[in-house]
Amino acid sequence: MRRVWPLTVRGTGALLLALACFVLASELGVIELVYFGVLLLAVLVAALVSLYLAHRTENVHRALSPDTVTVDRDAEVRVRVGVRTAMPSAPGGWRDTLPKGLTGRAQGVFPSLGSGLRSGDRSVDLHYTVTGVRRGVHAIGPLSVTSSDPFGLTRRQNLLGDRTKVIVVPAVVELASLAAYAGDMGGTQHTTTNQIGQGADNLIARPYTPGDSMRRIHWRATAHADTLMVRQEEQESTPQATVVLDRGALRWASDAMHAPGADPGFERAVSACVSVTARLVQDGYAVDVIDSDGTALAEPIDGGESAEVDDLTRHLATVTTRRDDHLPRLPHLFTGGLTGPVVVITGRFDEEDAVALAPLVHHSVLPVLLAVSPIEDGLTRATQAGWRAAAIRLDDDLGASWATVADRGANRVLG
Known part of the structure; x- marks a missing residue:
């Protein structure tokens, strides 16, 4: 903070006038000018003291x-x-x-x-x-x-x-909804029939409530409970989605490791991470936000909980890159079953990375790859393996890139 000259323009003028009075008094021999100069100096000192002595x-x-x-x-x-x-x-x-x-x-x-x-x-x-x-x-x-x-x-x-x-x-960009495809991608419109064993007699039963269809009456359970029971045939599923933010330092500028906001490319990735998470949560998915080594970057977010997305943005306010590169080993985290949408957000991405990530395609109903700095034919190779791939460079429209990979009929590279 720079220091301020203690006199205003008016005060500076008064000081110069007092000095001029002393000079003229000596040159012209007018003693009254000395008195006037002393008076001006006294007023300036009194004004300055008042600023420091006043409580x-x-x-x-x-x-x-x-x-x-x-x-x-x-x-x-x-x-x-x-x-x-x-x-x-x-x-x-x-x-x-x-x-x-x-x-x-x-x-x-x-x-x-x-x-x-x-x-x-x-x-x-x-x-x-x-x-x-x-x-x-x-x-x-x-x-x-x-x-x-x-x-x-x-x-x-x-x-x-x-x-x-x-x-x-980080900025949150409004993205296109996946709600239109929720039924076959594991979203909130998807329901499952939970049957225990074989046959209608093994379906879960619950007490009858007004409005239930008479066709759903479970007569055997009614006889045992001595009260009207109905079949509980449908149960809402809990759709799962995973967003992966790759923090491997080799894929970003070196500045990204030192402080948040230092690398524009990594900032685009962080913004894409929270934007995609917000979109999936709005569509009813329970979302896990993880690093490429499987480390959770925030608490799991339940579907529809927009307040928890706000907490995620706070968690990611200080995230930076790290030295290790775990992206090629990412498919090992998803072996052994089929999961919902998996969105991978990375920086530098080439053909070797596409080959390493290819096995993950078979474990996700909607594999999405967003790369800030794709090189060579990396995205083309990823698309051939089954990824919905797009570039999200600094001059690209994130909303348009997402709309392309989220389009049910799209299976091509954007950018």
């Missing part, structure tokens, strides 16, 4: 709406400054210190204040808008307030309050 206490409280800032989205910051001062003050200026992860015009006019000897503590409300530019945890503050004396001759810069932590979360 003044301040506290700063910041509140954000919403409480997290999204990359490329705006958020409002409200600042309440509690003030107690023994002497009146003229209007001044204020400026809040913004980190590199946020941008905005955090400055304005600090209002004049009267003496607080009778009125006691007062508060000044300030507000401004910030925009998220870099994912991570950042800090706003301290607040700089420049105050002046009632005559406007001197000024003082005060740094007020502590820093306020702000979480900048």
Whole structure:
């Protein structure tokens, strides 16, 4: 924070005039000019002393709406400054210190204040808008307030309050729904018949409730229970989906390992991760978000729980890459059965990677591959193996790429 010259333009003019009076008094022999110069200096000193001797206490409280800032989205910051001062003050200026992860015009006019000897503590409300530019945890503050004396001759810069932590979360892009295909991809419209053993007599029975069809009456269970029982033939399934965010450092720029937001390519991948997860959750899937080695990046999210998606964005606000490369061994995590949609989001992707991931296609009803930096014929080879593959480069439209791979009839490469 730069230091502020303690005199205003008016005060600086008064100081120059006092010096000029001393020079002219010596040259012209007019003693009255010395008295006038001394008077100006005395006024300046008194004004400066008043800023430092007046009893003044301040506290700063910041509140954000919403409480997290999204990359490329705006958020409002409200600042309440509690003030107690023994002497009146003229209007001044204020400026809040913004980190590199946020941008905005955090400055304005600090209002004049009267003496607080009778009125006691007062508060000044300030507000401004910030925009998220870099994912991570950042800090706003301290607040700089420049105050002046009632005559406007001197000024003082005060740094007020502590820093306020702000979480900048990855951007969430609205993606096309998979709901139209939920029945055959394991979604919420899918139902299963849960039969124990063979024959209708082995179906689960429950007490009759008004509205049940008479065709569903389970007569044997009714005879045993001595109350009307009906067949419980249908049971809602719990569809599962997996989103894999590949954090292998070899697939991203080296900066991605050091700090969140340093590599634009990895930022696109993180944004795609939360966007795809949000889409699947809205479509009713229970989603696991994992690294390519199977490590969970967040708690499993139940279908329809949008609040848990917000928690995911907070978890991913600080995620970075790591040294190990586990993507070629990813199919081993899914051997032994068939699962729902599997969405793999990676950076650099070539033909060798496509060959390594090919076995995973047979264990997912909807294998989707999104690559930020595909090279050679990697995506073409992956598509031939059965993946719904697309490039999501920085200049690509993420929504359009997802719409292509989510299209039931699509089985081609985009990009």
